[in-house]
Amino acid sequence: MTQDLRITKGNETKDRILAASMKIIAEEGIEGLSAKKIADLLGISKSNIFHHFGSVDEVLNVIFENILDYLVKPVKSHQGPDLKVFLLFLGESIYSLSEEEKISYSVLLNFYNSCLYNEKYRAYLLKTKDEMIDAIATQLSRYSSQRKEKLLIISEMIIMTLDGYGLHFLLESDIETFEKIWTLQIDAWQSLLN
Secondary structure, three states: OHHHHHHHHEEEEEHHHHHHHHHHHHOOOOHHHHHHHHHHOOOOOOHHHHOOOOOOOHHHHHHHHHHHHHHHHHHHHOOOOHHHHHHHHHHHHHHHOOOOOOOOOOHHHHHHOOOOOOOOHHHHHHHHHHHHHHHHHHHHHHHOOOOOHHHHHHHHHHHHHHHHHHHHHOOOOHHHHHHHHHHHHHHHHHHHHH
């Protein structure tokens, strides 16, 4: 087997391990994740998991970092024409989740729960929360002349709202109702930002 093919197959196996782990976490929580469960789900040996990731903790770290990165990047790179389009984009990022994205969001909520007793995950999450607040505030500054301090506070309000919105959307995926609720929320934020 050529070196390139081995690297490709190795990366595919890593991706499969991560996807299987996310499925397990979404269904059973972080405590339900084990090398045996991952191996059984994929039909591979546990040693294969440890070859690609030194431990189950390393699998969790990679998943957590990937999810958080996945959340922040689109906000930083959004190029909407006005405030309303940006705020709509944020809401749609929750109520237009694909089934795969719903699993990711469910895993994120499991990490939130773990942050209550795991300082390492808490530090990751708080760091990413600060990054997300800053990314939203930077976007808001493109559309509003409010002081940076106020933009940061409103950005934190938006983060809190998105978290609750995501949780309720996972419980009950009524897109039409969520669009109406989000539109009302946009009106409130626009009045704060003008």
